[in-house]
Amino acid sequence: MTDSSSPRDIIVHVFGRTDVGRTREHNEDAFVVADLTTMNATLQPEVREHRPGKRGSLFMVADGMGGAAAGEVASQMATEVVLEELDTRWRRTDSSDPDAFAAALRAAVETANTRIHRYALDHPENRGMGTTTTIAGILGDMLYLCQVGDSRGYLVRNGVAIQVTKDQSLVQRLIDAGELTAEEAETSERRNIILQALGPEPAVKVDVTMQQIRRGDVLVLCSDGMSGQMRTPDIARIVTEQAPDLTATCKALIDLANENGGPDNITVIAARFEGADLQLPEAAEFVGHQPYVSQVEARATMPLTAASIEQSLQDATLMEMSLVTTAESESPVAPNHEAGGKRTTVPMTEPADVVPAPRVSVAQLRLIFGGVATLVAAWLIWVYFFKG
Incomplete structure (x- = not known):
């Protein structure tokens, strides 16, 4: 690929x-x-x-x-x-x-x-x-x-x-x-x-x-x-x-x-x-x-090398950026057929039954995925140098 x-x-x-x-x-x-x-x-x-x-x-x-x-x-x-x-x-x-x-x-x-x-x-x-x-x-x-x-x-x-x-x-x-x-x-x-x-x-x-x-x-x-x-x-x-x-x-x-x-x-x-x-x-x-099969899934079957560790860190960073962008840009919008409305993100029920999803701030997302990326990197390095 x-x-x-x-x-x-x-x-x-x-x-x-x-x-x-x-x-x-x-x-x-x-x-x-x-x-x-x-x-x-x-x-x-x-x-x-x-x-x-x-x-x-x-x-x-x-x-x-x-x-x-x-x-x-x-x-x-x-x-x-x-x-x-x-x-x-x-x-x-x-x-x-x-x-x-x-x-x-x-x-x-x-x-x-x-x-x-x-x-x-x-x-x-x-x-x-x-x-x-x-x-x-x-x-x-x-x-x-x-x-x-x-x-x-x-x-x-x-x-x-x-x-x-x-x-x-x-x-x-x-x-x-x-x-x-x-x-x-x-x-x-x-x-x-x-x-x-x-x-x-x-x-x-x-x-x-x-x-x-x-x-x-x-x-x-x-x-x-x-x-x-x-x-x-x-x-x-x-x-x-x-x-x-x-x-x-x-x-x-x-x-x-x-x-x-x-x-x-x-x-x-x-x-x-x-x-x-x-x-x-x-x-x-x-x-x-x-x-x-996604690129991340394909790499999971590859031998662990310094290059694969670096790629895993890049993947974690890309995931963080993607979710931050989504949180900033998306909001629940019901489809408008006449005007060609946006993709709906609300459940397919009557409006009275809709319960708003919890909101997560951009800062919270950065904190969460920054921590995840750090933990993944530390684990991969430990496995590579001490278990390999």
Whole structure:
């Protein structure tokens, strides 16, 4: 994992496309491609080929459900809220820490869930509305994925496509339990039952995973209107045959889904990564569903050295600064849908039931975390010099 504090010679080529399919009358899917440094969320040439800046890049697919109007509203709200939250909580901060980026992605998805859920409560005609989503955030040479539902992400490397997300669906749970094979799941009557979506419930569990990007990798995000109508090798074949034209790649993938029936809306984003600062693929490197591990957690498994002690002190200092900034900037605010309100920090109950959380001053936070940092440093030094 490389340092992501400054731009590198990494080039992103990206394109996205959506199609209503052969059966549906309305398109309930939505997608967004954005350069988070400039907050340009278009498919203009400057985004279709760009060097990710200090804030990285975002690709997102959302597959709405709950009826034509409700599903369309949910998927559109999801893309808008995620962009809004990343603009506020990530792009406008001074942090370029990968862990902070992953946390911002997760928080943005959770806020989108809250907004959609509350919107449905305020609009009874849209009860049950929701949307799946697969989000890819690029920072440096790392890919961070946030998954809710059964939209998917694939990484095509050296002509082979591998699914890097895991469906939150009933058939996937049965596969994990050994009660169903992947081949049986493709024709199962229960294949359309998902376990999570943004909106139906007050809270959602976001599956956050990570993958290191290599030179020549192609990332494909899609709704189940595409993945449900083709096999994984078909994706690899089309990406390889159409390379390096991503516009043609997206069109060919949608065309194949329609040729196989097109029973649902179809959305796809394809992104290729190039540049001298990306390493070439390694034969033994793992590619697949890889749960996110923070840098602090990764260092916990490293041998204890003087450098690791120094890094632990830096981590403690960064944690103190982060919590102080949060205490100074956040206050409990209920969401305002019409005005695009901020993320709520109050419990999901009636206002009369809300009990204000205890306030902690900035001075108290500094004192607490200063003491913690000192104790951690002393313990690490004692272990290293007297126990090692």
